[in-house]
Amino acid sequence: MLQDMNFTKAIKFPDYQEILKYIKDNLLSDFKMKVSPWNLAAGWVKPREIHTENTPELGYVLKAMETNQIVHAGVSYKGTQLKMMLKLSGGQEVIFKPQKYAREYIVTGSPYAGADRHNGEIAAFHLNRLLGLCRCPLTVGRIVNLKTEVLPVASESLSKTFFTKENNTCFYGQCYYCSPADPACAEGDIMEGAMILMLPEKYRLKKFRSPWQRTYKDTVTARWEQDFNYCDQIRKISIYKKGSRLLDLIDAAVFDYLIGNADRHHYEVFVDFPDSVVILLDNGKSFGNPYWDELTILAPLYQCCRLRKTTYERLWAFVGHLGESLKTLLNLDQLAPVLSQPHYESLDRRLRTILAAVEVCLNENGEEKVLVDIL
Numbered sequence: 001m002l003q004d005m006n007f008t009k010a011i012k013f014p015d016y017q018e019i020l021k022y023i024k025d026n027l028l029s030d031f032k033m034k035v036s037p038w039n040l041a042a043g044w045v046k047p048r049e050i051h052t053e054n055t056p057e058l059g060y061v062l063k064a065m066e067t068n069q070i071v072h073a074g075v076s077y078k079g080t081q082l083k084m085m086l087k088l089s090g091g092q093e094v095i096f097k098p099q100k101y102a103r104e105y106i107v108t109g110s111p112y113a114g115a116d117r118h119n120g121e122i123a124a125f126h127l128n129r130l131l132g133l134c135r136c137p138l139t140v141g142r143i144v145n146l147k148t149e150v151l152p153v154a155s156e157s158l159s160k161t162f163f164t165k166e167n168n169t170c171f172y173g174q175c176y177y178c179s180p181a182d183p184a185c186a187e188g189d190i191m192e193g194a195m196i197l198m199l200p201e202k203y204r205l206k207k208f209r210s211p212w213q214r215t216y217k218d219t220v221t222a223r224w225e226q227d228f229n230y231c232d233q234i235r236k237i238s239i240y241k242k243g244s245r246l247l248d249l250i251d252a253a254v255f256d257y258l259i260g261n262a263d264r265h266h267y268e269v270f271v272d273f274p275d276s277v278v279i280l281l282d283n284g285k286s287f288g289n290p291y292w293d294e295l296t297i298l299a300p301l302y303q304c305c306r307l308r309k310t311t312y313e314r315l316w317a318f319v320g321h322l323g324e325s326l327k328t329l330l331n332l333d334q335l336a337p338v339l340s341q342p343h344y345e346s347l348d349r350r351l352r353t354i355l356a357a358v359e360v361c362l363n364e365n366g367e368e369k370v371l372v373d374i375l
Contacts, residue, residue: 002356013316020325022054023129027332029059037064038092041138042200047273048244049134050199062140065094065195066334070144074155080176081116081284082184084150084158086195096144097121097284098184098193103340107288111262111296112214115182116284118194119338124259124283126329127347130322132314133251135280138197141335146171147189192335204271205279210249211240212299213265224299231304235375242375245269246300247308248278253300254311258322258350259286262294290342293350298357305361309371315355323347 033040041061044051051058065088072087076095084096097118101107107114118141125139144150146169151159162171163180170185172178184191199205211234215222224230240246249267256264263285270276301307318325323344330338361370 001360002353005352005356005359007319007352007355011316013313016317016321016325019130019132019314019317020328024329024332026055026058027062027329029056030063031057031060033057033060036090037061038090041197045200045203047270047275048277050137050279051129051134053129053132053134058138061138061197064088064090064092065138065140065197066142068092070149070153072153072155073150073158075158075161075174077174079282082173082175082178082182083116084171084173086150093198095196095198096142096193097196098191100184103337106291110218111260111294112216112285114285114288117287118192118284119335120259120261120286120288121194121196121283122333122335122338123326123330123343124255124261124280124286127259127322127326128255128280130318130325130329131255132310133255133280135277136283137199137279137281140195141192141333141338142195143190143192143334145189146186146191199279205268206271207266207268208239209266210264211237212249212253214262216265224303225296228303231300235304240375244275244374245278246304246375247306247372250300250304250307251311252278252280253298254307254315254354255280256286257294257297257354258347259283260288260290260292260294260297260346261286262297287339287343290340290346293346293353295353298354301354302357302361305365305370306372306375307358307361307370309373312358312371315351319351319355320348322351 037060040057068088070086071089074085076083076085086094086096088094097116099118100115101117121139122141125136128136151162157174161173165185168185168187169189170183172180172183212224234240252264261283267278268281269278326347327344330336
């Protein structure tokens, strides 16, 4: 299907240039506002979105994340990856994921290999905006001086993990895999990383195991890897039988395939809302290898043969333009270039594969069954 499809056919879909324009303009907005950027961002969070698609004040909030003073730094115990929990002036907490790899580094091995990529978090946030998903926490690149900005306000549990290696300031924090043998090191005292805005405390999260979770064992395959009719069984489970949950997971699979993230073994939703959106948290295992397309990530799509019509239309809108559009946005981040060129090219290649998979579903099942807004 991928070989036979005509990706230049005249189909009326949204104009990618119009979408890109307002999304870019949101980043360039330079409002001088009296309202707290943190209160503003908290007000955007809704049961079905973390931020609105067209958010004119977004640049104001991201600039505050880039520049506001760090007033406290601590360890982040949750998860397997090294990160810091920072508090910015005004009381906002953010997660800081430090740089571990150079831009050109290629992560090889299993689909979920390697440490988190800070630049992957930044790129994933902006791709989520281009696709109209609005489910990733606000993320921006930031350069920090570990000695002058972090250490003076660091907790004892964090500061004791700092040391000097070859005239570079390093730290190893505290997490499941954190150790002095595998630290994050600055260039001198200067370190770049991704700042990820924490969600408001009033939105409590509930974690669910993904039906398409991997076994993380080379000799053991998951049921979904063996049973092509696996989705039929999943759809008998009440939370996937009707509503938005299954479509959210398929959106997430499309998103993860584009960014190369094969590590979404669980997902989270807001506790107090019965039809809360599946939030796209923790995108650090993305943009690792631009030359390998892990097709198994798309299993929810090609096994269930369902996709939101709005997602389908947005994907078609960016055929041939997704990589360059993302590059346009990422060039505005202070860490630009955020990705190496092969990653932008991989987006356009993977997008065509997604649409070919949908085309197979359309030919087998018809548009009414495949392109739906709710189950």
